[in-house]
Amino acid sequence: MKMENLKEKNAVIETIIAACGNDCAVCPRYTAHPYEKSDEELHRTAELWMKIGYRDHVVSNEEIACHGCNPENWCRYQVVKCCEDRGIKTCGECSEYPCDNIKECFAVTKSFEPMCRQVCTDDEYKRLEKAFFEKEKNLSDKMVKLDPVQKDENRQTVLQDKFEEDWEVNK
Numbered sequence: 001m002k003m004e005n006l007k008e009k010n011a012v013i014e015t016i017i018a019a020c021g022n023d024c025a026v027c028p029r030y031t032a033h034p035y036e037k038s039d040e041e042l043h044r045t046a047e048l049w050m051k052i053g054y055r056d057h058v059v060s061n062e063e064i065a066c067h068g069c070n071p072e073n074w075c076r077y078q079v080v081k082c083c084e085d086r087g088i089k090t091c092g093e094c095s096e097y098p099c100d101n102i103k104e105c106f107a108v109t110k111s112f113e114p115m116c117r118q119v120c121t122d123d124e125y126k127r128l129e130k131a132f133f134e135k136e137k138n139l140s141d142k143m144v145k146l147d148p149v150q151k152d153e154n155r156q157t158v159l160q161d162k163f164e165e166d167w168e169v170n171k
Contacts, residue, residue: 017142019069019090020079020105021135026127029066037065051119052112077105092142106136 016024024030028045031037037045042061049055049064066073069080079091079102088094091102098106109132116128 015138016068017090017138018135019083020075020077020102021091021137021139021142023131023134023138024066024068027066027131028127029064030068031065032067048120048124052115054112076108077101079105090139090142092139097139098136102139109133109135 014025016030018024024032025035028037028041028048031042039061042064043058046055046058046061046064050058071081071084073080075081082101083089083091083094086094091097091099113129113133116125116133120128
């Protein structure tokens with residue numbers, strides 16, 4: 001699928017905000033239906049990832065392809081597992097947001113922005129900007145959209161989990 005076709009398709013389909021705030025709908029790695037990518041597209045993405053510095057070599061299409069968040073996926077920040085443990089979908093729903101972990105995730109992501117500007121075409125950069133460099137905005141928007149009852153329920157869950165952890169440690 002050419003980037004133009006993907007843009008047309010994505011204009012019709014909602015954004016898909018990952019646990020960490022990435023917008024999967026515009027991510028060049030995201031392959032879940034209806035965002036399937038051709039082998040050529042995945043290979044170009046793997047080459048781009050190496051140029052940017054996300055990878056130290058061109059990885060296989062299987063390695064570069066992403067089907068979405070799940071706790072079994074490798075994640076340097078364990079964001080999906082943390083969200084699952086707290087019963088939330090994104091960090092923006094957490095009463096502790098923004099925690100040190102997600103702040104580090106934001107900082108590391110932003111550290112790749114200068115190289116993206118240098119090696120990407122304008123279209124590639126705009127796509128990566130939307131997919132990755134707006135994650136903090138995406139999560140903050142998500143946090144604002146939660147109603148007060150949901151925010152309070154998330155806070156109570158976090159406090160209860162913390163109480164139970166402390167209780168187990170101090171037994």
